Amino acid sequence: MEDHRSNEALKVIHSRHSVRQFQDRPVDDALIKTILDSANRAPSAHNQQSWKFIVIKGDKKRQLAELVTEQSSNFPKPSSSILRMAARSIISAPVVIAVMNTGTLITHGTELFSIEKEKAADFFRTMEIQSSAAAVENLLIAATSLGLGSVWLGVLFLIKDNVLEFFGEQKGKVPGAPRGEFMAVIPIGYPLEAREGPKKKSLEYVVRYLSIAAAVTASFIVLSGCGKTEAQGRTETVNIEALGAVGQNSTAVRRSVDKVLNANDARNREAESIIGR
Numbered sequence: 001m002e003d004h005r006s007n008e009a010l011k012v013i014h015s016r017h018s019v020r021q022f023q024d025r026p027v028d029d030a031l032i033k034t035i036l037d038s039a040n041r042a043p044s045a046h047n048q049q050s051w052k053f054i055v056i057k058g059d060k061k062r063q064l065a066e067l068v069t070e071q072s073s074n075f076p077k078p079s080s081s082i083l084r085m086a087a088r089s090i091i092s093a094p095v096v097i098a099v100m101n102t103g104t105l106i107t108h109g110t111e112l113f114s115i116e117k118e119k120a121a122d123f124f125r126t127m128e129i130q131s132s133a134a135a136v137e138n139l140l141i142a143a144t145s146l147g148l149g150s151v152w153l154g155v156l157f158l159i160k161d162n163v164l165e166f167f168g169e170q171k172g173k174v175p176g177a178p179r180g181e182f183m184a185v186i187p188i189g190y191p192l193e194a195r196e197g198p199k200k201k202s203l204e205y206v207v208r209y210l211s212i213a214a215a216v217t218a219s220f221i222v223l224s225g226c227g228k229t230e231a232q233g234r235t236e237t238v239n240i241e242a243l244g245a246v247g248q249n250s251t252a253v254r255r256s257v258d259k260v261l262n263a264n265d266a267r268n269r270e271a272e273s274i275i276g277r
């Protein structure tokens, strides 16, 4: 695994963590523009960029925090406390960016795919959410790279209709027109404290290597450096050069493949025992 300390992008990914309280220090508009440009460069389904970014500061930001605090009283704990905590982050940050899905992919996507209307709508809504999530992550990473802190506030989804109305994105304004959807609200600013983020689960816990039982077929072209194995109804390409088996007969190749696959299986068993599967 590459050491993240020797790679700028990996360094930023490793140092990103949620920041919820900020210094009373303005953020230059040029930096916000760079952050927005980075978000806008994220991958998106059909390259539709079905997102919208709304930047708020000053009075408008204070009004949003008031709305969140006000609405929090309609919820029991702990959601009411998380909403109030979100309001405090909004107040504390000099700039807040709201991310909305535009709904355009849902509206026009149903024409692209000849599948059931309901299924198409569900599919394209998910694609919009996934696209915007990629944009939000780009935004957080860009902010970190510029020395800024940020936090993804998803809890405002609980009051999404109020939030959409606040941003002038209320549903069903024009019948049949694309409807905006709430995605995230992100306070941004210079971190109040220098802190590290929380610990993450280990790779062993979250990764599972799927391997195939070795059944090397005659389709191996031993001298070409590449061949195929077939098992469980799947065919997988195996690099024979990597196995050190070029020029060997098929029994030797098969033994080499077996060795690799057995090692994978052992790794899987170890990982599964850790996570108690």
Ligand SMILES: Cc1cc2nc3c(=O)[nH]c(=O)nc-3n(C[C@H](O)[C@H](O)[C@H](O)COP(=O)(O)O)c2cc1C
Residues within 6 Å of the ligand: 016, 017, 018, 019, 020, 082, 085, 086, 151, 152, 153, 154, 155, 156, 197, 198
């Ligand atoms: C979809 C999503 C929603 C989140 N919503 C909130 C939220 O409403 N309030 C909050 O304080 N943090 C929120 N977070 C931030 C997480 O709490 C945070 O990412 C997590 O605890 C891991 O910490 P880290 O970001 O420092 O690595 C959200 C993160 C994601 C990805």
